[in-house]
Amino acid sequence: MQQDYYAATAYEYQYWKTTPMPEPHQLKGNHPLEFGDYARVVPSTYLKGLYASLKDEGIAEDDGLFQFNHQCIRTVTGGRAWLGILCQFGGSLLVIGGTAIVIGVLLLSLYFAFSDLKLSIKIIKEMAPIIGCILIVGLVFLGLVRLPPLTQTIFLVRLVPL
Amino acid sequence: MITFWQYSWLSGRLKSKKSVNFMEFIPYLQPLVSPTPTSTGCNIIFVHKDDKSLQFSSVGLANFTSIADGLAWWDFIQCYMDVAEPLPNAPTLEVCRHLDPTTAKHDVAIGRDPRYWRDMSEQEYEAAEQAMAEKVARAFH
Numbered sequence: 073m074q075q076d077y078y079a080a081t082a083y084e085y086q087y088w089k090t091t092p093m094p095e096p097h098q099l100k101g102n103h104p105l106e107f108g109d110y111a112r113v114v115p116s117t118y119l120k121g122l123y124a125s126l127k128d129e130g131i132a133e134d135d136g137l138f139q140f141n142h143q144c145i146r147t148v149t150g151g152r153a154w155l156g157i158l159c160q161f162g163g164s165l166l167v168i169g170g171t172a173i174v175i176g177v178l179l180l181s182l183y184f185a186f187s188d189l190k191l192s193i194k195i196i197k198e199m200a201p202i203i204g205c206i207l208i209v210g211l212v213f214l215g216l217v218r219l220p221p222l223t224q225t226i227f228l229v230r231l232v233p234l
Numbered sequence: 235m236i237t238f239w240q241y242s243w244l245s246g247r248l249k250s251k252k253s254v255n256f257m258e259f260i261p262y263l264q265p266l267v268s269p270t271p272t273s274t275g276c277n278i279i280f281v282h283k284d285d286k287s288l289q290f291s292s293v294g295l296a297n298f299t300s301i302a303d304g305l306a307w308w309d310f311i312q313c314y315m316d317v318a319e320p321l322p323n324a325p326t327l328e329v330c331r332h333l334d335p336t337t338a339k340h341d342v343a344i345g346r347d348p349r350y351w352r353d354m355s356e357q358e359y360e361a362a363e364q365a366m367a368e369k370v371a372r373a374f375h
Contacts, residue, residue, distance in 0.1 A: 076335055081235055082317040083256040094260055094283035102262035102279065105308055111373040112313060115306040117296040118324040119363045126325055126352050126359070146297040152243065 117144040156228045159213040166210025173203050236280075236290060256315050258283050259290075261308060265301060276304040278311075302374035309373075325351035 085108050096104040125139040177199045185191035216227055236256055240249045259280035266275050275298045282288035298304040313322045320340035321327045328351050331337045341348070354362065 078317045078335075079235070081255050083315045084318045085312070085316050086318060087257055091257075094258075096260050096262075097281055097286060099262060099281070102264045105261040105263055105278070105305075107261075107312060110313055110316075110319065111306070111309050111369075112322065113306045113309055113370045113373055114322050114324045114366055115296060115298070115303050115310055115370065116363070116367055117298070117303070117307065118310070118322075118326055119366055122325050123354075123356055123359045126354070144297055145295065146293060148293050152246075 117141075120144050152228055156217050159216045159228075163210045163213025163215075163217070166206050167214065170203055170207035170210055173199070173206065177203070238288065238290075252288075254282060254288060259288075263301070263304060263308075264291075275299050276301050278304055278308050302370050305374040306370040323350075328352065 088107050093107070121141050121143055125141075128139070177196060181192040181195045185195065217224070219227070235253045236259065237251060237253045239251055241247065242249050260283055262279050262281065264277040264279050266277065277291050277293060277298075279289060279291040292298070292304070292307055296303075296307050298307065310322045310324070313319050314327075317336060320337040321331055321334055328348070331341060331346075332348065340346075347353070351359070351362075
């Protein structure tokens with residue numbers, strides 16, 4: 073809907089004629105740019121490869137947005153996707169480590185308490201909670217990345233780019 | 235106005251919204267360099283004059299292959315933000331030119347075809363694209 077006025081906070085180049093420019097920061101490798109002196113150009117990003125979108129009336133007339141141009145517009149995906157990687161690798165390490173400790177404990181009980189069943193049970197009982205925790209955490213981590221996609225997005229957001 | 239939307243990293247829900255005036259940002263050109271001359275281009279970053287943590291940039295809006303293209307984008311953004319100036323003549327903005335009062339007046343004054351970009355043939359579009367690329371190269375050589 074068209075309005076015949078602009079907000080008081082809207083930008084106008086006129087503003088810089090009455091207000092001094094702020095002092096630029098000390099940022100290494102960055103060059104401050106100047107306002108004004110319009111060349112009235114359109115960068116290639118907003119021209120290249122848009123012909124097909126222009127011809128698609130559905131896209132052009134619908135909401136004023138064109139098809140996303142992946143060649144010209146770079147997206148940076150950030151978020152919780154790394155959690156999925158952490159769960160996969162961390163989970164497999166914990167499960168492998170937990171299994172190795174189980175085998176280790178069984179070997180230890182075999183080696184040190186071959187003839188003593190009580191000592192063997194004691195070793196296994198003392199180690200059981202630690203091993204159990206490691207294995208359960210590992211399995212939960214692995215399970216997280218194997219959930220059905222819709223459930224997974226609750227924990228890990230979308231794992232593929234849009 | 236530039237609005238920053240902050241989301242919770244864990245739940246993905248909106249935490250806060252902050253609007254800051256466009257005039258409060260200082261624009262910088264950030265040339266991209268690499269040890270081998272295989273990558274070219276630049277970023278335009280906007281840093282708030284008082285708070286360096288308030289930043290936004292051209293990343294996600296444009297991908298420049300040259301510094302001239304980056305400067306053209308800065309020119310484009312200024313014309314876009316300046317309410318005293320008509321919107322830039324870009325195909326993406328053509329469908330909403332009539333909604334902006336300054337642009338609507340300007341278009342009537344110069345007699346601009348409201349379907350200038352949309353009625354072009356592919357050859358005409360490519361020629362216009364090429365002409366604009368040459369204009370950008372001339373303006374920011």
